Amino acid sequence: MSVFAHHTHDYASDPDAALEAADQHFLKAGVRFTPLRRRVFEIILRAGKPIGAYDILERLRDHGKIAAPISVYRVLDFLIEQRFVHRLATINAYMACVTPEDPHAAQFLICQCCGSVTEISDPVMDKAIADGAKTANFQVSYPLVEIMGICADCSKAGKQAKGCKKS
Amino acid sequence: MSVFAHHTHDYASDPDAALEAADQHFLKAGVRFTPLRRRVFEIILRAGKPIGAYDILERLRDHGKIAAPISVYRVLDFLIEQRFVHRLATINAYMACVTPEDPHAAQFLICQCCGSVTEISDPVMDKAIADGAKTANFQVSYPLVEIMGICADCSKAGKQAKGCKKS
DNA sequence: GGTGTATAGTAACACTATAACAAAATATGC
DNA sequence: GCATATTTTGTTATAGTGTTACTATACACC
Secondary structure (H helix, E strand, C coil), X not given: CCCCCCCCCCHHHCHHHHHHHHHHHHHHHCCCCCHHHHHHXXXXXXXCCCECHHHHHHHHXXXXXXXXXXXXXXXXXXXXXXXXXXXXXXXXXXXXXXXXXXXXXXXXXXXXXXXXXXXXXXXXXXXXXXXXXHHCXXXXXXXXXXXXXXXXXXXXXXXXXXXXXXX | CCCCCCCCCCXXXXXXXXXXXXXXXXXXXXXXXXXXXXXXXXXXXXHCCCECHHHHHHHHHHCCCCXXXXXHHHHHHHHHHCXXXXXXXXXXXXXXXXXXXXXXXXXXEEECCCCCEXXXXXXXXXXXXXXXXXXXXXXXXXXXXXXXXXXXXXXXXXXXXXCCCCC
């Protein structure tokens, strides 16, 4: 893996590069990327899919660390604020942002069948939200778009009638 | 209040009309609108703003009813499925749909300052979501749009710096 | 090195939601 | 009507998610 990851790199598929990039980012920004914060971010990255707060806690403990829920939530708050992690409210899970360096509003496609989540960033959707909010004189701080449904793979496999928890 | 509420009526401001309309709707649809379901819906309507499941439970008990959480959640599932109630995932709360008769995707403007929630229905946003999902070959079942921010009233009052929990 | 601020640890608790099974109410066929 | 299947509700226990309050430690700045 390259040490010099660039902006268009898909960090999700390369945890080491993403960690390296995070190191650089926080160093440059003068923000403390402590061992605990780094470890939690690494756990989220290596999960490869959205992971719950208590799953993170469990994996911290696997690494010989005795931790309490609050530690995880504090780090999650930090990582979310720094825009390195997204929170998925509908499924109470957390996942790494694919492009943390690039400030953007994100939308999520959540498969009810296999649980996979795809992060997309659609300017049209962004604009629609901005316009809609403006019409209502509403000052947006965080626009959340979580689209539940069936992903392409599951749809193709015809799983929506069989293996899915919900159709 | 009129017994004959029509489609463009804002049910949120008139619980009695909304209940009456629900009675008619379920009678015609041949779906059982039991006393418990009706009472829960009434509690949600009269709350006038999003209300938590345990708040609903408490108010059920105020009415002399001994109930367990599961009862509330079952009724909520029913009302959501019937599209009479929306679930707000980001704040774990439930609110009455303003236009249950008209099938629509809804977007919510959630004020982090005063907690008020405005339901809007923007066709442009709907289309953007539909198009974005189609591009990803994603079959949408439920599009969730919850926009966090500061509402017009709070913004005007300059509360975002003072009274808000989060800026 | 001392002091203030930010971060993390510790313990207890509050809030949100579901599972498993029993009982009651309602619908359906005869 | 009556028996039976189905839906709804009750009962009890428990799982899952997130926060409060307070203490201790580590770091930055002077």
